[in-house]
Amino acid sequence: MSRVFTQWCQSLLQLIAWFERRAAEVPRFYSRLFAIFIGLNFGCYWWALLTAYPEKMASYEAREIALMSVPVSLLGGLFDFLSLFITLLIARRAIASTSNAAYIGYLSIDVVIALAATAWVLFVFTISGWLVNLALSLPETLGQREALYKGRFWSALMDPFHPGNLRNIYFGVIMGASAMLPTLVHLCHALRAVARAVRPAAPSAQP
Numbered sequence: 570m571s572r573v574f575t576q577w578c579q580s581l582l583q584l585i586a587w588f589e590r591r592a593a594e595v596p597r598f599y600s601r602l603f604a605i606f607i608g609l610n611f612g613c614y615w616w617a618l619l620t621a622y623p624e625k626m627a628s629y630e631a632r633e634i635a636l637m638s639v640p641v642s643l644l645g646g647l648f649d650f651l652s653l654f655i656t657l658l659i660a661r662r663a664i665a666s667t668s669n670a671a672y673i674g675y676l677s678i679d680v681v682i683a684l685a686a687t688a689w690v691l692f693v694f695t696i697s698g699w700l701v702n703l704a705l706s707l708p709e710t711l712g713q714r715e716a717l718y719k720g721r722f723w724s725a726l727m728d729p730f731h732p733g734n735l736r737n738i739y740f741g742v743i744m745g746a747s748a749m750l751p752t753l754v755h756l757c758h759a760l761r762a763v764a765r766a767v768r769p770a771a772p773s774a775q776p
Contacts, residue, residue, distance in 0.1 A: 576762035581660050584758065588657065603650050609747045610645030614638050617743035621736045633701055640697035641744075648689050649747050652682050656751035686748030690741055691718050 592598045615638065618625070625634055659678050663671075695715045702709040725734040725741075 580758040606649040607646035611642040617740045644693040683752045
């Protein structure tokens with residue numbers, strides 16, 4: 570088991586070193602990274618929308634939905650940008666830890682970040698929808714918008730296999746995909762460490 574953790578630490582060290590090299594070599598690295606996250610959220614929004622609710626773009630809601638893509642992308646990109654640095658901080662603390670239990674404990678915080686992404690998606694859509702309706706002078710309060718998305722969330726939780734709820738769940742998963750990237754990266758590195766640890770050692774050359 571200790572071999573697995575050794576391989577895992579080495580893998581994360583290589584990832585952190587690569588990130589720091591890129592930050593030092595690429596001009597305006599952090600601005601570009603933030604822009605990438607905004608673009609990723611923008612793409613996820615339209616992908617989820619056009620695959621889950623294509624009929625909405627031919628309805629009276631089309632303008633509101635199109636405008637919502639701007640604040641959703643900005644706020645989603647901000648969350649992803651900040652969560653990346655939290656993940657790097659957690660990884661450094663984990664590598665510096667002196668026990669396997671502490672190592673796992675630090676990296677488990679990434680699961681909390683993935684769960685927080687769900688709450689963030691609800692917050693982003695609540696705020697974005699309210700701001701767009703405010704800009705369009707549509708009669709809706711922040712409380713009404715919050716009740717709308719909370720209702721959809723609890724409906725999906727209580728009856729996930731209802732056709733309408735399945736579409737909402739699919740939409741939410743696509744929108745939260747970018748926020749779960751740090752957790753998925755850690756999982757990939759963990760699996761790679763396990764694979765390397767259980768791989769039979771190459772036979773030494775005979776004289």
